[in-house]
Amino acid sequence: MPLDDAFQALKTYDWGTDRAPVTPITEAVAAAQSNAEARQDLESRLLAALSSDISRDAKDFVCRMLTIVGSTAAISALAALLPDEQLSHMARYALERITGPEASQALRDALPKLAGKLKLGAIGSLGVRRDSASVSALANLLKDADPAVARAAAQALGLIGTPAAAHALLQAQPAAPLQAAVTDATLACAEAILAANDPATALKIYQTLAADTQPRLVRLAATRGQLACAARTA
Amino acid sequence: MSTIQQSTRRDFLKTASAAALVPYFYTASARASADRPPPSDRIVMGGIGIGNMGRGDQGAFLGRKDVQYVAVCDVREEFRNHAKAQVDGRYNNKDCQAYNDFRELLARPDIDAVHIATPDHWHAIMVIEACRAGKDVYCQKPETLTLREGPLMVAAARRYGRVVSGGSQRVLEDYRKQVDPVWAGELGKLKSINVSVGPLPQLCNLPAEDMTEKIDWDLWLGPAPWAPYNSKRCSGSFSINGASWRSFIDYSGGGMTDWGAHHFGGATFIADVREQQPVEVKFHQDNGQTYLSYHYPNGFVLYHNRPNTPNLALEGSSEEVAPKPVPGYQGEGGIYGDFIHCVKTREKPFRDIELAVNTAAVAHLGNIAYTLQRSLKWDSAKQEFVGDADANRLTDRARREPWAI
Numbered sequence: 272m273p274l275d276d277a278f279q280a281l282k283t284y285d286w287g288t289d290r291a292p293v294t295p296i297t298e299a300v301a302a303a304q305s306n307a308e309a310r311q312d313l314e315s316r317l318l319a320a321l322s323s324d325i326s327r328d329a330k331d332f333v334c335r336m337l338t339i340v341g342s343t344a345a346i347s348a349l350a351a352l353l354p355d356e357q358l359s360h361m362a363r364y365a366l367e368r369i370t371g372p373e374a375s376q377a378l379r380d381a382l383p384k385l386a387g388k389l390k391l392g393a394i395g396s397l398g399v400r401r402d403s404a405s406v407s408a409l410a411n412l413l414k415d416a417d418p419a420v421a422r423a424a425a426q427a428l429g430l431i432g433t434p435a436a437a438h439a440l441l442q443a444q445p446a447a448p449l450q451a452a453v454t455d456a457t458l459a460c461a462e463a464i465l466a467a468n469d470p471a472t473a474l475k476i477y478q479t480l481a482a483d484t485q486p487r488l489v490r491l492a493a494t495r496g497q498l499a500c501a502a503r504t505a
Numbered sequence: 506m507s508t509i510q511q512s513t514r515r516d517f518l519k520t521a522s523a524a525a526l527v528p529y530f531y532t533a534s535a536r537a538s539a540d541r542p543p544p545s546d547r548i549v550m551g552g553i554g555i556g557n558m559g560r561g562d563q564g565a566f567l568g569r570k571d572v573q574y575v576a577v578c579d580v581r582e583e584f585r586n587h588a589k590a591q592v593d594g595r596y597n598n599k600d601c602q603a604y605n606d607f608r609e610l611l612a613r614p615d616i617d618a619v620h621i622a623t624p625d626h627w628h629a630i631m632v633i634e635a636c637r638a639g640k641d642v643y644c645q646k647p648e649t650l651t652l653r654e655g656p657l658m659v660a661a662a663r664r665y666g667r668v669v670s671g672g673s674q675r676v677l678e679d680y681r682k683q684v685d686p687v688w689a690g691e692l693g694k695l696k697s698i699n700v701s702v703g704p705l706p707q708l709c710n711l712p713a714e715d716m717t718e719k720i721d722w723d724l725w726l727g728p729a730p731w732a733p734y735n736s737k738r739c740s741g742s743f744s745i746n747g748a749s750w751r752s753f754i755d756y757s758g759g760g761m762t763d764w765g766a767h768h769f770g771g772a773t774f775i776a777d778v779r780e781q782q783p784v785e786v787k788f789h790q791d792n793g794q795t796y797l798s799y800h801y802p803n804g805f806v807l808y809h810n811r812p813n814t815p816n817l818a819l820e821g822s823s824e825e826v827a828p829k830p831v832p833g834y835q836g837e838g839g840i841y842g843d844f845i846h847c848v849k850t851r852e853k854p855f856r857d858i859e860l861a862v863n864t865a866a867v868a869h870l871g872n873i874a875y876t877l878q879r880s881l882k883w884d885s886a887k888q889e890f891v892g893d894a895d896a897n898r899l900t901d902r903a904r905r906e907p908w909a910i
Contacts, residue, residue, distance in 0.1 A: 286733055287712025301877050304895045328710055331730060335708075338902070339895050360905045361730060368898040388906040395909030399653075399901065419907060426909060455637055458664055488639045492664050 274299055278316055281333070285326040293332060300336045314340050318348050327357055334358075337365035343373045350377035359389045367396040375402040382408060391423045398427025406431060410439035413453070421445065422452045429456025432463025434472055441479060454480065454489050461496055465503065474500040541570045548848050549617045551576035553607045553631060555588035557741035558645050559622030562672075563588055565841040566620060566643075567595050572845065576616060578604040582719035605721055607631055611638040618848050621645060622672075624741070624756045626729045629654035629910050632669060632858070636661035643844045645672035646766035647758060648861045652869045653901035655862030656888055657910055662858050668847045670854035671861025673766045674840040677833060680771035683819060687775050690828045692821030697798075698772040699808040701816040704745065705872055706759030707752060711735040728904035729755040758868050765868035766861075769807070772817060773867065776805050777829075779860045782885035783807065783867065786874045795878075797871050809871055873899045 273295040280292030296313075303310040314337070321333045337345050346369065352362035366374050378393045379402070385393055394412065397405045405427070412424035425443070428436040437460035445453045457476060465473035477496035480489055541547075548571060552563045555577050567574045574595070577588035585603045592601035604610045610619070611634055618641040621631050625647055635642045642662075648671045649655045662669040677684075687695055713733030716722065722734050732738065732755070740749040745760040757763060773779045783799035791812055799807040808814065834855050836846025847854040866885075873896055874881050882891035890896040904910070 284710075286710050288710065290708060290710055304877070304879075304893075328732075332708070332710075339898055357731070360903065363903040364730065367903040368901075370894060370898075391909070392903070392906030395906070396903055398909065399903070423907070423909065451637070455664075459660070462660060462664065488665055491666055495664075495666065 278320065281320055281329050282323075282325055284329040284332060286328045296332075296336060300339050303340050310340050311342075311344075314342060314345060317341075318345055321348055321352075330358055331361045334361035334365045338368045341365045341369045343369070343371060345369065346373050346377050350381060353378075353381045353393060354384055354389060356389070359385075359392060363392055363396045367399055372402075372404065375400050375404060378402075379405050379408055382412070387417075390417075390420055394420065394423040394427050398423075398430035401431050403431055403433050403435065406433065406435045406439055409436075410443075413439065413443045413445065413449075418446070418448060421449050425449065425452040425456040429459035432460045434460075434464060434469070436460050437464065437472075437476055441476070451486075454485070458489070458492055458496065465496070465499060468503075470500040470503040544573065547571050547573040548845055549573045549575055549615055551578065551610050551613070551616045551619050552588065553578040553610060553619055553621045554623030554627070554645075555579045556581060556584040557622070557743075558672075559620070560584075560588070562620045562622050562643065562645065562841070563591065565838070566845075567592060569838065569841070569845060571849075575600065576602045576604065576610050576613065578607050578610045580605055580721040580724045606724065608634070611635055611640060616640060618642065618668075618844075624725075624739075624750045625650045625758070625762065626756045627727050629658055630728060630904075630908055632658045633661040633910055636665045636667045636669065639665060639667070641668040641844075641848045642858075643670045643672065643841070644858070644861075646770075646861065647762035647865045647868065648672070648766075648858065649865040649869070650756070650758065650762075651901045652866055652888060654910065655866060659859045659862055666851070668844070668851065668854060669858035670840070670844040670847070671766075671856035671858060671864075672840070673770050673856060673861075673864075675767040676770035676774050676864075677855060678839070679767065680775055680817070683771070683775045683817060684831055687819065687821075688777065688829055688831045690826045692819060694822045694824035694826050695776050695805060695819065696822050697806040697808055697820040698776060699811040699814040699816065699818045700765070700768045700772050701810050701814075702764045702768045703760040703810065705761055705875055706754035706757050707747070709738055709753035709755060711738050726905065728908035730905060758865075758872055761872050762865060762868040765871075766864055768816065769867040770856075770861075770864040772807055773864060775817075775819070776801075776807070778803065778805055778807075779863060782863050783870060783883055784885070785880065785882050786870045787880045788874050788878060795875065797874055799867060799870070807867065 277293050277295040284293055299313055303313055317333050317336050321330055349362045349366045352358040378397050381393050409424045409428050413421050415421045428440055437457060440453055440457040443453055461473045461476040474497060477493045481493035550566050550572050552559055555563055566572050574592050577585060579585040589601045589603040593599050619635050620643040622645040628644055628648055632642050632644050686692055714735045716734045725739055737748050738750060742749040745751050745763055750756040751763045778801050781801055783801055785800040787798045789796050794812050796811050797809040834840060834843035836842040843855050870883060877896055881893055881896050884891050
């Protein structure tokens with residue numbers, strides 16, 4: 272069986288080895304959409320490989336495959352790698368693309384256990400997933416002692432883009448170095464809210480950001496936003 | 506990562522007194538002369554990613570009398586030093602500042618505009634950060650690495666009213682012979698064009714090598730997955746077959762995006778569908794040969810690698826269409842002049858970022874269809890595939906911490 276051979280080859284796969292022997296795994300993953308049984312089997316094999324003693328490059332490869340066929344069954348194994356300096360990113364590489372609230376929950380649950388860059392990664396992934404259930408957790412991180420964490424939380428809230436996310440950003444009282452990130456995220460929220468056909472809420476946000484105390488670049492952005500709101504309600 | 510936001514130098518120039526400004530940037534090279542505009546009328550520029558294409562872009566901007574070039578940035582010391590020497594030689598001084606980290610360059614309030622020619626995996630982050638910092642941007646093609654990046658770049662440009670131009674000069678300059686008769690209505694309503702370009706990007710598992718150059722490897726990788734240094738992995742050569750970053754999926758969409766930016770860009774310009782994205786990508790297999798057809802809302806079909814069909818072969822019809830004027834560059838000096846003109850006038854450039862993103866999207870959609878070996882329906886308004894969860898997983902990829910967009 273080529274697929275059996277490919278998983279066998281994964282045991283010695285590393286930077287510098289031939290990629291061809293593991294190619295059947297790539298092909299099987301691409302073809303797995305219409306075959307639930309094959310998909311589940313592939314996922315099981317990939318998770319077994321992930322927990323085995325294979326190279327970092329081989330685990331990277333496994334995570335790339337789980338980006339497509341990973342399901343809720345893969346979440347706990349991937350979440351366990353989030354604190355791993357070497358594998359955290361590739362765990363998110365798969366986790367970020369797995370649909371459903373469980374993957375977001377795993378990323379959210381990991382936040383208190385992570386620090387430094389790895390925490391920034393998890394925050395960023397929650398933003399990419401536009402996980403509205405994370406607004407409260409991210410709002411708390413706006414006050415984090417690490418400015419990079421607070422900045423990442425602001426950016427994630429901007430990507431989530433809901434009225435609740437905008438409210439959290441408007442309530443924040445960021446230190447001067449964070450002000451630009453919070454303002455940018457708030458503008459992003461207003462754009463998302465306007466796109467969701469709520470010009471009244473978006474307009475209130477833009478009016479707040481049009482104050483004379485804001486930098487000129489922001490005031491111009493807020494003015495453009497107000498005009499867009501007016502055009503929508505005209 | 507840091508977010509930089511400030512008023513632009515030109516905003517500042519308009520509101521501050523000239524006397525207060527002079528000491529800030531007034532140098533011998535910056536004085537007005539008979540053949541150069543005064544400093545207040547020049548665009549102050551910096552460049553990020555100055556190897557290969559960036560070197561050419563730098564030369565084009567540096568040669569302009571209405572540009573004052575003040576800063577270069579590259580994670581390779583050799584490129585950085587060479588680029589600084591070029592600028593200093595041009596102005597006969599030592600004023601050009603060289604940076605390893607692009608965030609330091611973007612933080613300078615005196616810089617109006619930047620050109621970016623890094624590998625593709627950096628484009629979205631840098632363009633968005635530049636817009637937040639109030640800079641106008643000329644970004645080399647392909648402008649995006651993933652489908653999700655495009656709308657975020659457009660949003661940042663529009664949010665801050667920035668002029669952001671994509672980088673393919675070929676779209677207008679190479680395909681004019683096809684554009685003119687089609688836009689004049691001589692071929693009737695255009696039914697299809699074929700584009701032959703490739704290949705797809707590949708995974709890179711090149712072995713670790715001793716580092717023989719001074720390069721900030723962590724910053725070169727940036728948002729891409731960690732991998733050991735290898736000179737081919739980070740080579741900026743034009744190879745799309747394994748000897749440069751253009752070949753590898755973590756940094757590029759392969760030949761599909763690299764040359765696709767030109768050919769798909771030219772084809773969609775010829776067909777006047779630059780402002781749209783396809784609604785469907787059909788995957789075909791014909792005698793063992795695979796190819797694609799992209800279907801646009803107006804019925805136009807863009808083929809990729811259609812068997813027995815030359816690159817950019819046009820298929821017209823007897824249906825009459827009214828002639829229309831062909832858009833082109835403004836200002837003088839090709840695509841670079843077009844960008845500078847628009848920086849001054851605040852008009853949209855010929856390769857406005859939204860149009861460039863649409864071109865890159867064609868290539869990304871194709872890469873995903875080939876990867877999954879099936880036809881895909883695309884909702885461009887929602888930026889998602891219709892009824893294909895697996896395909897939607899491929900619209901983006903997690904960025905290595907601390908980078909995010």
